[in-house]
Amino acid sequence: MSETLITLERVCKLYQVGEENFTALNDVSLEVGNGAFMSFVGPSGSGKTTLLNLIGGLDRPTTGSVLFKGRRLENMSREELAAYRRENIGFIFQTYNLLPVYSVYENVLFPLILNGQKESQVRKRVEEMVAKVGLADQMNKKPAQLSGGQCQRVAIARALVKDPMLILADEPTANLDSENSRQILELMQELNHEYKAAVIFSTHDERVTRYIRREVRLEDGSISWDKRRNGTEIET
Amino acid sequence: MRDKARFLFPFTVVAVGVALVVALVGFMEGVFMGMIDMTANLDSGHLRLVNKAFYDEEHLRPLDRSLANQQETHDWLVKHSSMQVDWAPRIRWGAILDVPDEKGETRSQTPVMGMAMDLKSPNSREIERLRLKSSLVEGDLPKGFNEMLMGVQLAEVLGISVGQSVTLMGQSFDGGMVADNYQVSGLVRFGVSAMDKKMVLIDLVDAQNTFYMEDMVTDWLGYFPPSTDLDDYEELKESMRTGLADWIPHPKDWAKDDAPIILSIRDQQNIGAIMDKFRVIKGFVVGIFTFLMVLVLWNAGILSGIHRYGEMGLRLAFGEPHWRLILTLAIEGLWIGFLGSVAGSLVGGSFAWYLQEVGLNMGDSFAQSGLMINDVVRARVTTDGFVQGIVPGIFASVAGTLVASMAIFQRSEANLFRELEAG
Structure with a gap:
């Protein structure tokens, strides 16, 4: 069994909507191991994005705890959470969120610069990562000159370039056609295998479930089942 | 700078604002100093040595209170003032x-x-x-x-x-x-x-x-030669006053009750008060321009913030601390302010220099006026004029950016996923 990367202990998240409380997550407990390749699935409003927010240190639980390698995120200051994200988490978004004025190379370089690294020290790594996602010949192009699939490849390279322990991918295939989705998911699977970074998808896309090794289904803020590819299934 | 949409507008605002301030301050300084110089040339001098008794009853022109020993007095004045000063009896x-x-x-x-x-x-x-x-x-x-x-x-x-x-x-x-x-x-x-x-x-x-x-x-x-700073008049006046106290008993032909005094142009005809008011007015003009620049740049900053909303969110999500993001924006503002100020200074300074060298003939307008002013109005290019343009230009750019970036402080990370997906 792999070492635990993320632990959620009886996590609840309530939002105030007007005078009423809305329960986004209700008593969620979960463990994610190193190198996991899994997804949160469920309908809109089931709590997928809230769960990604909590794991990514973008939000705090109302009750319960989120632990990253045994460190409780709720005890961290805003600056510490920023450092946690900077050093450990890679993000992939449905709409890619590439910077339009930067080239492919510069977009991939961007998180390393935020980490305080100098371009001269990381140039080779950035070029390797761009090549790894199959865009070596598009290095100097701007996002506007790329297709949706190519943009998502840049986003994957950007998420992986700083060698994070965890990648959070929110609906990464939602804007792509079947062929591009397949290519992206195969690429992510390959990179997960090669780089050992855990990947957590949040998705509606049934196609994603064919590639992942674990599927956690959320309904109304609770885990309805947690299914693993090896046949283990935990119903709650 | 690469993102022209977010560079050109604030750069242009700063450049235009600084150019206007530099040109306007140069023009105001030139017109005002032209009046001061005219008054000095006709009447008061930049500095004036006069018998106190004569000065007190100047309107009566009491010639018996004149200063004797013309050559000796001239020699003393030359020796105790600056080489730049030309003394005229x-x-x-x-x-x-x-x-x-x-x-x-x-x-x-x-x-x-x-x-x-x-x-x-x-x-x-x-x-x-x-x-x-x-x-x-x-x-x-x-x-x-x-x-x-x-x-x-x-x-x-x-x-x-x-x-x-x-x-x-x-x-x-x-x-x-x-x-x-x-x-x-x-x-x-x-x-x-x-x-x-x-x-x-x-x-x-x-x-x-x-x-x-x-x-x-x-x-x-x-x-003094033209373009001498007004403060230099006062400085020299004070140093001559000290020397004058030691020298007064010496000229042998002076009457016992003679008491020569050194005055600057500020001390005469209420000119000091007018100068102070001019400085206040100049300050207002610069202040208003700076305020307007801040206002426009603030809006430019907001527009740029909207334009870069995704980028800011991404940077926060990727773990850039809020303070560092704001610092980066402030440095950007500083650069834009600096570059805009340099460009504005070149344009405004060139215009002011042209008005200084060639002048603007307003003889027809002044012909019927009682103003002590030359027909040809000239600007005056001074270091102060550039400082009064560049400093507010840079300040406006940084302040405008910072005011606009206050929203970043209030931006909650919890909404970033939603915002970025929406964006």
Whole structure:
């Protein structure tokens, strides 16, 4: 069994909507191991994005705890959470969120610069990562000159370039056609295998479930089942 | 800079704002200093050595309170002031001017105020200083014995033409009555109504003969080169005051109760207060421009913030601390402010320099005014003008960016996923 990367202990998240409380997550407990390749699935409003927010240190639980390698995120200051994200988490978004004025190379370089690294020290790594996602010949192009699939490849390279322990991918295939989705998911699977970074998808896309090794289904803020590819299934 | 949409607009605002401030400050400074210099040239000097008793009753022109020992005084002034300062002796006098008819009987009379200055020495700069050649409407500058220049309106009132003789009747240095004949050699338009109606200029030596004032003058006026800082006048005045206290007992021909004093232009005719008000007005103008620039740049910052909303969210999500993001924006603002200010200074400074060298002829507008101001208005390019443009330019750019970036502080990370997906 792999070492635990993320632990959620009886996590609840309530939002105030007007005078009423809305329960986004209700008593969620979960463990994610190193190198996991899994997804949160469920309908809109089931709590997928809230769960990604909590794991990514973008939000705090109302009750319960989120632990990253045994460190409780709720005890961290805003600056510490920023450092946690900077050093450990890679993000992939449905709409890619590439910077339009930067080239492919510069977009991939961007998180390393935020980490305080100098371009001269990381140039080779950035070029390797761009090549790894199959865009070596598009290095100097701007996002506007790329297709949706190519943009998502840049986003994957950007998420992986700083060698994070965890990648959070929110609906990464939602804007792509079947062929591009397949290519992206195969690429992510390959990179997960090669780089050992855990990947957590949040998705509606049934196609994603064919590639992942674990599927956690959320309904109304609770885990309805947690299914693993090896046949283990935990119903709650 | 690569993102032209977010660079060009704030850069242009700063450049235009700074150019306007630099040009406007240069123009205001030029017009104001032109008036100050005109007043100094005609009347007060930048510095003035005068007997206190004369100064206190200046309106009566008490010639018995004049300063003696012309050469010794001049030597002392040169020694104790700056090499840059040119010292000019003058006599302010008042008299009745009598115009005779063909039979020698009085045709008309009027009181006049007069100034005597060195109009005949080849190295005198007084003619150039008062622009007498260009102000001559008719006739010539005094060259011979007992010749005078007269204000053009005074000549009209008295019905005098060039070449005609007039008689000055006044009081001598020792209190006696004097009468002396002068020939009007030229008519002058000073451009100042009061002077055109009442002013008569004669040569210093002629005045000393007429009023029995051998080796005496009422004033020594000191002139700095143009563009000297006003504060330099005060500094030199203070240092000369100290020297004056040690020197006062020495000139042997001075009366016992003589008390020469050093004044700057600020001390005379309420000019100090006017200068202070001018500085306040200038401050207001610069302040208003800065405020407007901040306002526009703030909006530019907000527009840029909207334009870069995704980028900011991404940077926060990727773990860039809020303070570092704001610092980055402030540095961007600083660069834009700096580059805009440099560009604005070049444009505004060039325009001000052009107005300084070529000037703007406003003779038609000033012809009927009583302002002591040259017909050709010139700007004045000063370091202060650039500072007053560049500092607010940079400040406005940084402040505008910071005001706009306040939203970043309030941006909650919890919404970033939603916002980024929406964006």
